[in-house]
Amino acid sequence: MIHKTSWIWDDRFLRHNTGKIQYVFEGGETVEPCDEFENKHRMNVIKEMIEKSGLVHHLVRQSPYEASDEDLLRVHTKNHIGHVQKACEAETREVGPEAYASAETEGIARLSAGAVMKAVDTVMESETISKVYAQIRPPGHHASSDQAMGFCFYNNVAVGAAYAIEHYGLKRVAILDWDVHHGNGTQDIFYERDDVLVISIHEEDYFPLESGQVYEIGQGKGEGYNVNIPVPSLTGDEGYQYVFESIIAPVISQFEPELIIISAGQDANALDPISRLMVTREGFKYMANKVRELAETYCEGRLIVAQEGGYNLAYLPIATMGVIEGLTGVDVNWKDPHVLPHRTTPTALFQAVDNVVNYQKRFWKFAEKESFC
Template sequence: MEVSLVIGDRDVIVIHDDRMLDHRPNAEEPFLPGRLASRVQAILGGLFDGVVLKWSYPEHPGRLSAITDLLTREPVPGVRYETARGASQEQLARVHTTSYLEDIYALRGKQAWLDVDTTAVSSGSVDAAEVAAGAAIAAVEAVVGGRARSAFALCRPPGHHAGSVRARGFCLFNNVAVAAAHAQAALGCERVLIVDWDVHHGNGTQDIFWASPDVMFFDTHRGAPFYPGSGNKEDIGAGLGEGLTVNVPLPAGCGDLALVKVFRELLVPAADWFKPNLILVSAGFDMHRLDLCLNLSYSGFGALTAIVQELADKHCDGRLAMVLEGGYHLESLARGVRTVLEVLAGGTPSMTEEPGVREVAELIAFHKPAFL
């Protein structure tokens, strides 16, 4: 007889460290380059000509605080917490070049803008980025070492846009790539599946593992020209890694049913073919409808989590580690993370449905009796 799990039946470790709050870029500080305002104006297509735009750095410490505040108010049974060690240069150098790391280390204690994609550092950012990468490593060590069935690293700055030689899109070090490389080099995991469900394409992760025969990169994202404009379906890897990059660019408006269909009908057979020893998820929460990029609900995040959890149970002895990426609407970010943790801890995901169906049914039930 099949046993129905309840929340708390599976143990989950959340990696959180307050040092990641010390990454505090401020768009109003003097080091802001003048070209940024004109770039934002151009993106908006001149809709606000003559108006001075106030732009705040969206990847701010409040993102983590919103998550931890909600988890304090509404704890998830079966979840326990650990802190992280900062990633070493040796661990980072598995995916980033030495020259790039030296350039980033030189910014320790400083404030600077790194590119026109608005990636910036403040005085505590390099230390925070080392801890973020270390948190991803800690999550992998927890599940491979058998201390938990799954783990979730609450990382910031995020990582999946950072390449071997470049910071981009709020990302300094590629946290999930560092974790994957560590699993292979130090923990004996031969084949690693990385699932990226952030609404933005994980271009940095793709580039790092483009020719790797031992890492499968599966990415669902809003298609070009949406930032960063990469991740076309024809991009499938090269050399020994040809066929191991699977890009699924989605049109605007996709919601639960579309994403679940992709995971069930494409990710599942891909994973069955690849047979990973470990599954990592670049878990962005900007697919939620409140972030205005795609149309996923909390139930949708729960359903996707259940699918990757099933794959981890089938192929990896349950070894599943998630690494936080994007998500900039604080309510949907925090509630999305908690929804994922509920499923990781053994909860059954809610049924998915098209947006508004439940609300419309409630309205019909309210009004219709008056006309019968």
């Protein structure tokens, strides 16, 4: 069955310029070996794959709008917004730790956040479209309420979730972050709230080093509504499937969200330069398909996939193809030239996941069911 899906895209996303990677030595000598990992070419190859694979014929093209100050203030401080604006106006390159900008970045960041809001409008108001792929940049999940970080300026999915709650009156929104890096900004924003469930599966002890631990489970009303799943290197497709079946699906089933938003960084892919998790197109297809099934069961199919990371220009479009295949139910008749031989998931992964389940079951208190495992 093919599921009607929106594709949100705007050529203006290409105007956000992160510049070159820079190595500065004593005396001021600089080496600039290549473009920053987060660059416009990522968007071009994804767009080209969508168009030339035939997926475009199964998608409904939509345009985003810019988030206003009111929209951003639902999750960000006034000082943060002002800092990003002033830094971009002054053409300051590094707005926050590893958050590289250009003069046009602030406006494009508003467009990226607004794209997720447009996706919310679509799934809440359309009678025929309940699924959206938002191809956006800059990404957002490292941006906290008052800090730009890691290529991120405004937290796109957080802006969208808060908008859905305030504008459409939703009581329960689930955010699933499968970017290879911990979604520390999203965690920070919703850490004391019980109306947004935040789940992050990410490579353990990676980036940011100080966040993403299993014991970070939320605080106050939010205790139990923040679930971190740090997984070891080489986890792969089989390991991700085990995580989804053992933790992610049961937790979402208990929470019974009215909307699911995915922070979809395809940087866990097997060829990514800053990841070691070895997930393939088939793994991403499985994940998107699984969450689509959960959305159809619990929230009338309402599912938004918002692009985050993914930095290998050869495999990012393939991994994203897998996501869109799982989201739409369309199988593209094309063989992945980078298919890996079957490999066994490390035994340590299964033990690690079981430990997460056993630890966090004490805090999963948003349902009356005693057990789901």
